[in-house]
Amino acid sequence: MKKTCTVAVWAMLISLSLIGCGKNVSSSVPESAKQTETVKETKTEQKLEPETTTKAAETTAQAATEAGKTDLSGHTLSVYCGAGMTKPFQKIADTFKEQTGCEMEITFANAGQIQTQINTAKEGDLFIAGSADELKPVSDVVSASKDLVKHIPVLAVKSGNPLKITKLADLANKDVRLVLGDTKSTPIGKISDKALTDAGVLDKVNVIARTTTAPEIFNALTVDECDAIIVWKENVTDSSVEIVDSEEMQKYIKTVPAASLSYCDDTEALTAFLDFLDSDTSRTIWEKFGYEVIKK
Numbered sequence: 001m002k003k004t005c006t007v008a009v010w011a012m013l014i015s016l017s018l019i020g021c022g023k024n025v026s027s028s029v030p031e032s033a034k035q036t037e038t039v040k041e042t043k044t045e046q047k048l049e050p051e052t053t054t055k056a057a058e059t060t061a062q063a064a065t066e067a068g069k070t071d072l073s074g075h076t077l078s079v080y081c082g083a084g085m086t087k088p089f090q091k092i093a094d095t096f097k098e099q100t101g102c103e104m105e106i107t108f109a110n111a112g113q114i115q116t117q118i119n120t121a122k123e124g125d126l127f128i129a130g131s132a133d134e135l136k137p138v139s140d141v142v143s144a145s146k147d148l149v150k151h152i153p154v155l156a157v158k159s160g161n162p163l164k165i166t167k168l169a170d171l172a173n174k175d176v177r178l179v180l181g182d183t184k185s186t187p188i189g190k191i192s193d194k195a196l197t198d199a200g201v202l203d204k205v206n207v208i209a210r211t212t213t214a215p216e217i218f219n220a221l222t223v224d225e226c227d228a229i230i231v232w233k234e235n236v237t238d239s240s241v242e243i244v245d246s247e248e249m250q251k252y253i254k255t256v257p258a259a260s261l262s263y264c265d266d267t268e269a270l271t272a273f274l275d276f277l278d279s280d281t282s283r284t285i286w287e288k289f290g291y292e293v294i295k296k
Contacts, residue, residue, distance in 0.1 A: 084214030112185030131254035
C-alpha cells in the first residue's frame with residue numbers, strides 16, 4: 001500500500017513538471033516571433049527613409065522654383081534707368097529685392113547723364129534705356145540687350161482741348177505754348193523734334209521751354225505753364241490732361257531695352273534679375289503704370 005502511494009506521488013510530480021515545461025516552451029515562441037517581426041519592421045522603415053527624404057527635397061525645390069525666389073542675400077546689382085520710368089522700375093526693383101534679398105542700387109537720370117556716367121565711371125550691371133537709340137553711345141560696353149515694353153510718344157493737351165489741337169500742324173498756331181524734351185539728353189526730346197520736322201512745323205512752333213526728363217514735361221502742362229506737350233504715354237497720369245488721338249505719332253514708337261553691361265561681375269544676380277523682368281509679376285507692374293508689354 002505504501003509502495004502504491006509512493007508511485008502515485010511520483011507520477012503526479014512528473015505530470016506537474018511536464019505541464020510547467022510545456023508552459024515555458026509555448027511562451028518563448030511568441031516572444032521570439034515578436035522580436036523577428038520588430039526587426040523586419042525596422043529594416044522596412046530604414047529602406048523607405050531615403051526615398052521619403054528625396055521626395056521631400058524635390059517638393060521643396062519645386063516649390064521654390066514655382067515661387068521664383070532665389071536667395072541672393074549678400075549680392076548687389078547696380079542699375080541705370082531713365083528718369084521717366086522711375087515709378088514702375090522702382091516697384092519692380094523693390095519686388096525683386098523682397099523675393100531674393102538682392103540689394104538694388106538704382107540711378108535714375110536722363111539718358112545723357114547715364115551715358116556719361118557709364119563711360120566715365122566704367123561700372124554698372126544694367127541700363128534700362130528709354131529707347132534702343134540711347135544704347136549707341138555706350139555700345140562698346142553693352143554685352144546683350146532685350147526689349148521689355150513699348151515706349152509710345154503722344155501729343156497731349158489740357159483736358160477738354162480748349163485750343164482744338166488735333167494734329168501736329170496745329171502746334172504752329174501762335175497761341176499754342178509748347179514744352180518739349182531736351183534733344184541732347186532725353187529720347188522724347190529727339191522724337192519731338194523729329195515729329196515736328198516731319199510735319200514741317202519745327203521752326204514755326206512756340207517752344208517756351210525744354211526739360212531733361214519726361215515727368216518735368218508733363219508737370220509743365222498740369223500747372224498751366226503751357227498748352228501742349230509731346231511726352232510718353234505712360235507719363236499722362238492726371239485727369240487735367242488728355243491725349244490727342246493722332247495717328248501721326250504711331251510711327252515714332254520706340255522700345256525700352258534692358259542692356260547688360262560688360263562691367264558686371266555678378267552674373268548670378270544679373271541673370272536672376274533678367275529672368276524676373278520676363279516674369280508675369282514684372283509685366284503686371286509695367287502694365288499697371290500704363291506701359292504696353294512686348295509679347296515674347
